[in-house]
Amino acid sequence: MSESRINRRTATLGLLAGTVGLGAFPASAAAVPHRRPRLAFKGVAYDAGTGFLGDDSRMRWSRELMRGEVRAIKERLHANWVSIYGSDVERLVETATEALHQGLAVSIQPRAFDEPQADALAKLREVAIAAERLRRRSGPEVIVVVGCEFMLFTPGIVPGANFFERVEYLTKGEFDIKELQRKFRAFTAQMVKVARRNFHGRITYGAAHDLENVDWALFDIVGLDFYGTAPQELVPFRRWGKPIMILEFGCCTFTGAPELGGMGWDIVDFSGEVPVIPPQYTRDEQAQADHLTRMLEVFANEGFLGASMYTFISPDAPHRPKDRPHDEDIAAFSLCKVIRKNSDDPASPYRWEPKKSFHAVARYYANH
Template identity: 75%
Template sequence: MSESRMDRAQFLRRAAALGLLAGVGGTAAAGALPPLAAAAEGSETQAGSRGAGEAGGRRRHPRLAFKGVAYDVGTGFLGDDSRARWNHELMRGEIRAVRHRLHANWVSIYGSNVERLVETAEVALRQGLAVSVQPRAFDEPQADALEKLRQVAVAVEGLRRRYDKEVILAVGCEFMLFTPGIVPGADFFERVEYLTKGEFDMKELQRKFRTFTAQMVKVARRNFQGRITYGAAHDLENVDWSLFDIVGLDYYSYHEDPAGHTKELAPFKKWGKPIMILEFGCCTFTGAPELGGMGWDIVDFSGDVPVIPPQYTRDEQAQADHLANMLEVFTDEGFLGASMYTFISSDAPHRPNDRPHDEDIAAFSLCKVRRKDSDDPASPYRWEPKKSFHSVARYYATH
């Protein structure tokens, strides 16, 4: 196993110890303002979609104004890039598929490279998609994170002024875990270890978290005139949503009864602001929905190559059904939008004739990737839609 692969495995296992890092495995959030125009003509905002009656006393059905998917432009950690192969034409083709094959009207763009974030956002806007843009990094010093956000905010403000589709700025993601200076520790590993010991003052950690978040909001407001949000770990971070226009959540919970979701999500409605689910989903095996954001942890990294243990059966239908069910939940809750994690995971190739090493089984993506050289993350690849892709496309086309 290469050193970078060993580091990645260590990263995931340390993260698993917390049970909080939903979404990391694919690489790797109240004074309400008036709702903005819907992302697509005829869509309803959260505020106007619940409990309103139509002519004749019939109840109007809620709809998601923003029907989206998360899209990684390359998230760096431990010296790696989750999109080792990247070029403009490849990205354009994938964004075109988001618009015309998935029938989405919003793409939630995240990653570490400012140029890629802005380039992808402009391509999406030209395709007629609304966009949210989120700079994301691991162990980036706070001063560097503030400067990167400033650069992104300035660039996407230019896009917001130039195009007539919605442009939203997400100031970041799960700061308590990824950003130094909040939780003690020189790097991510040390912060995780500190938290797993359980001997800390959560009130003090939350104070530091809110101080840094307020600084990021200040930079965003100074350089961007559109709506802002944040990708919050819904079960960890106590966000002051009065600073934001939209409540943004990374949500991977599983409940057999939708009432469980209603109960868990109710506190976020008390802010009186639109809610967007920036991430949700599951991996591609039987039982993955129950594991939620921890589905990637089934991979055995102890040998020379990653192995999918034999008790896990590839099951595209389980993923497809779960995504459709969750879209129903978020629609019924009257949320502004939802984007599943994630469109593509090019670092988890599909090996159809080699089940023990079919890394796509433990991927959250709507597409399976077939590389020319499955052992080289920078090699050319083609992607094929999974059943979940078709399930989401049908939902988006008919709702």
């Protein structure tokens, strides 16, 4: 099962909504300075290959392929920032190097499922050292994202040998929230120390906005994965007095997907040998396009530093235009639809085509 098929962050938010209650943040009474409604960082998330259950979300990878996609982000999408995430340090660094070369700001986030804490700390150190080298010799800004959603991804905080066991544990609701938060904050503080020791630019963290109570005093930027639609949910984060970046937001590509938010992936029936899209879901690129531009307006009007939709491309969710029941791109969050030479082979060569959302975001970015 690939990363796109479980959509790790959003699936869990859906499972835990109204159950865990981890996001009890006090409301902010602080005044917010008036800002012009524009985003300084106009971005898109880019997966350099994330490992999950032994699979790689980018089974086909090459520098040439990556360079072409980064070029499209700059020249066709009109973004000025790419939010790079993945499990392989070499891929992260080579993608960041290419993006900086093309004049894009970058954020670099090591991401892995079920990686032991010691290994996660060691990987972050590698990334931070490499990011500092890039920062010193580049013009565009380099930001390090120390990780995302540690409560779910990282062993040793929430009981459970793997991601699914941790989700199950939290959904049962029988736990000591203070103890979980203590462990979460202790590990986060360790990651921050590693990042600060080896990197001297700005750092942040990819937090599930209603799942984790982060001590944002440790960071330069409040970083959020936000799959909601109500801006009032983000008001509490202003109390930290720090710039806010939306590291992920978006929806899938069918009618009604914006209302499902991060749970859009869940329409897929995985009970058989191949994934099936049930007949009641209609492919709707316009719904995705309208949602992304609407949320960009929201984030700009809120005066946020930047926003990066999830995600540029999902090669592990191919578009099958002549086989609607198996058109996995319907349940994909990507701006591009992937047409593989062999749609059943995740390592097969592919080409991509922009969806309506790609064109809508490109127009928004070009005009703002």
